[in-house]
Amino acid sequence: NGTVARVGQYAEVATKLTAGLGLLALSTAFVYDFSYWAWIDRRVLTLLVVADHIQTAVYAFAVIMFAIGGVLLCTWLLSLAIPKAMSFLSRGKAHREKWIDNALGVTATGLGAWALTYDGNLAVQFVVYVIWLSLLFRGLFTPGIQMWPRIVVGLMAWLLITALTARTDFVAMDRPHDTNDIVTVDTGKGPLWHYEVSGRLLRLIERGVIIRGKDGRIVFIPKEHVQRIDQNVPPAIKSS
Numbered sequence: 052n053g054t055v056a057r058v059g060q061y062a063e064v065a066t067k068l069t070a071g072l073g074l075l076a077l078s079t080a081f082v083y084d085f086s087y088w089a090w091i092d093r094r095v096l097t098l099l100v101v102a103d104h105i106q107t108a109v110y111a112f113a114v115i116m117f118a119i120g121g122v123l124l125c126t127w128l129l130s131l132a133i134p135k136a137m138s139f140l141s142r143g144k145a146h147r148e149k150w151i152d153n154a155l156g157v158t159a160t161g162l163g164a165w166a167l168t169y170d171g172n173l174a175v176q177f178v179v180y181v182i183w184l185s186l187l188f189r190g191l192f193t194p195g196i197q198m199w200p201r202i203v204v205g206l207m208a209w210l211l212i213t214a215l216t217a218r219t220d221f222v223a224m225d226r227p228h229d230t231n232d233i234v235t236v237d238t239g240k241g242p243l244w245h246y247e248v249s250g251r252l253l254r255l256i257e258r259g260v261i262i263r264g265k266d267g268r269i270v271f272i273p274k275e276h277v278q279r280i281d282q283n284v285p286p287a288i289k290s291s
Contacts, residue, residue, distance in 0.1 A: 079115055079213055080108035086217035091253065092269050095261060102257045111216060118181060118212045123205075125185035130192035159186035166215070173219055180215050184208055224251060231286070234262055235279040236272055245278055252282060 084107050088095045133155070162183040166176065190196070191204050232252035238244045250264040259274040 076108040076112040077104060079112050079209070080104040082210060082213045083107055083111045083115070083217045086214040087221055090218065090221040091263070095253075095269065095271075098256060098258055098261070098271060100257050103254075106256075111213075115209075115213050115216055118177065118216065119209055121181045122184045122188070122208055122212065123191075125181060126188055126191045129185060129189045133189060155186060155189065159183060159189075162186065167218075173223060176219055176222075180212070180219075184211060224253065229285070230283040231265070232262060233281040233284050234260055234272055234277060235281075237276050237278040239276070248272065252280070255280075 081104055084099060084104060085096065162179060166179045166183050188204050188208055191201060228251065231249045234248045236246050236248060248262055248264060248270055250262050253261045253263055260272045260277050260280065262270050264270055
């Protein structure tokens, strides 16, 4: 009976943990989708359904959780290193400790400004995000801080990382590309009446396809009219 009771307790905990992770993943997807489409055209959000947010959760949640883990690890390491560095550099003088802390704040501000304007290598950009947020929330593991402030700071880090990940994807999409995506649209009038929309494919959603044309227009094509999708087509090649 005792074994059965323990198994039941473990199952209950596992169920709650799974439900919690699912809710967190879906919440992350909502924040990501809002941030991503706000950079492009937030009216696109009216086209999305719950299935699209679930698809986003599968795509983005693991990356975001990995980034949050990196921030927490770096923040914990800083909580160990900064007091020792301050003790060594300040020689016990309070004004020097304050100066060092202000220098860290200025460094975090500078990294933040760079991170929000840099649009080069995505891996470098992601690392800068992690270092910036680690410096910004460097007091997270300071002894004496109560649990609720830690939770609030963790929530802020999660929101920021989610929004920054969406921005990184937007920057990658918005860059000039040597190739195009081509969506062949079936008008329903026969094979001779189809036409092509060329540009950058933004998203496949439950209701159809969202593509940004070469002229900058955001085009929604219902799925019943999507005949074919060709991705990363070189300029010299057209779909047939």
